Amino acid sequence: MQKKTGASKYRYNINNSRVDFSCVRCLCSLCSSYSYSVKVAKIRRKQQRKCDKNSVPQPQSAKRTKTKENSVDSTTSILSTGSGSASSSSSTTTAAASSTANNNKRCRAAADFVPGSRILLPTTRAAAAAASAAAAASAATTTTKAAAGETVGSVGLGVGGGGGSGGQLTKEPPLNAKHLSVSVCLHTVHKLAADLHVDANADANCDAEVMSETGCRHYQSYVKEHSYDTFRVIDAYFAACVNRDAREKKAIHCNCFECGSYGIQLYACLHCIYFGCRGAHITSHLRSKKHNVALELSHGTLYCYACRDFIYDNRSRDYALINRKLEAKDLQKSLGWQPWIPTPKETNLLLANARRRLVRPNVTIGLRGLLNLGATCFMNCIVQALVHTPLLSDYFMSDRHDCGSKLTHKCLVCEVSRLFQEFYSGSRSPLSLHRLLHLIWNHAKHLAGYEQQDAHEFFIATLDVLHRHCVKAKTEREHESKSNSASSGTGGGGTNSSSSSSSANANASHCYGQCNCIIDQIFTGMLQSDVVCQACNGVSTTFDPFWDISLDLGETTTHGGVTPKTLIDCLERYTRAEHLGSAAKIKCSTCKSYQESTKQFSLRTLPSVVSFHLKRFEHSALIDRKISSFIQFPVEFDMTPFMSEKKNAYGDFRFSLYAVVNHVGTIDTGHYTAFVRHQKDTWVKCDDHVITMASLNQVLESEGYLLFYHKNILEYE
């Protein structure tokens, strides 16, 4: 009597969860007996309720099942699960599988039966699945490798075009019947999840308290009836694939029951074993079977057919997150994008800092006028351009500058950091840059005084000082950490060697263009100059870092006195091969003699921000003059033609204009203004303390002295 109840419980357990994988294999939902199996399921469900009434504790029964299954050997387990699914075609499976142990020939015959007609007839599909399973089983049971290879070969033939990789699939460890039962899968999932929770704190639980989403009423009633187990297993095996076994199962079983494709978006019915493509395939199933809940497998979202909508449920989400973490761990990949749910700590932080700003179109945050402190418009316009450099504002707004220096009031980078805070504080009153000016005066003596200065010179000087201070802060930080480690360290030898190497690094990073500070990351490009010897055609190449590209506007001396009209003209002239002439012979390393040669510039690497300096101020022996000719410049600009390696497959050298500095006046006296892009397609004109809206046409029709372009697509390093 005791034994009998145990057996019935076992059967009920399979049907209760109804995600018996042996069922998936024989695809019984397609065969004619499907309705029968559903009926059986219904009856079993009734039995289950009766069992519940008899107050048999659920977990205990599950446990007993587990131990029972583990003790059963694989062949009998196939038999039992096969009969449990109660379908006609499952008998094929059992027959094939049980025969494999001693009859390889039959198995191979079954494998030969695989042919491509799989898609056409549901029954052949079932047979094919059974055959492949049988082949896999035979691979395990046969001791000689040759026999296994033969089986694989025959399956490969059956697949046809698929060829090699089709064979590869069946070579994988066989689908052990022991793994096919849902309770075992559930056990695996539970175990893996438990392992995960040991080394990663249960973030999911605290998330759950914050959110309160409970799906729809259909899902709630579904969960009440079936618990979360089915969802957990389907999600862990077919949506997230927590381990190798799961991936294997997904690869073999998880295709649309309607069209057989492994489609991009498959749905799995959570009521029975059914996979279907998004759209008609799954909905027709859900409609005809009156099933409500399905799981979208590529993202793991729940879909309710009754609501015709995706639904969100907290507990399911927690389980899904665990599965995603397991998957990420198993494949050593990232967790991927997760919606941000503030942790309690973050919530408190947000509550403590209640002052927040919403950036909408037509919001002026980030715009501030700058007072003219007496001919300091050259500084104001450069500051406006720098503050509106996206990468620079990202850097400073995320507070990335960690100043090692204790005298932060002397550090220009700290001052710029403060400046960004001022610009984005929301205040609209004009700002005075006296501290910045003072710092620049201290560090770049040639700019000191109340005279009018060149904006370009100021720009380069500022970058230089910023760069030096970044390096200084970095070395001081290193120095500090080094002294800390030296004082705390016990072994003398190790610290000694590390300190010498880091000081060597610091020395190296002092070199221009060698360091990794934010200024170099954004503004430094590499110029290539090729000197070609006219005698032997030998090329000597040198590389030079640059912060900006200075372009001549005057008449060309060689090519018939053409004056450039556009930025492209200027750049073409800049990168054109230039004959150095007989007066400037260069010693060729191959000829070992002085020869005439040509020199050509090209751009080896481009910085994220390219700034062009149009040389409008001409200083010659005869006359100093300003060239006010109109130079047309584009908004979007592809720099590919000017690169050293034009056929770089990965490179994308498209740039967008984001700031233009203009000079009005003569060479001796004048005024600087700047156009900056405030938001996408929104331009403003900054004239010291006055900020006005500007149209793109106004920007493009302006004269242009310094042009700032920002790279559209940033590459990875």
Next chain:
Amino acid sequence: MTICDTVDQYTIMSGDRLKIKDLLCNRLTECGWRNEVRLLCRNILLEKSANNSVSVDQLISEVTPKARTLVPDAVKKELLMKIRTILAETDEDN
């Protein structure tokens, strides 16, 4: 079974499919595509929800063509290279 299905099956089995998917998701987030599509959806909802609600399917059918064109070429190129190397590797293995 077509070649397509075989490739599908193989990449799912080896886990490459998931890795590629992961890479793609990261790239799309990094290049701002996700935000753009989000904005697109938001705008459609704001436009249409005035008179009646928009269903998920409606939204998908409207957003998908636009979203596809928004995927940067660099991302496509990188993905193509990745897939090519993966398939070349498995070809060598066999």
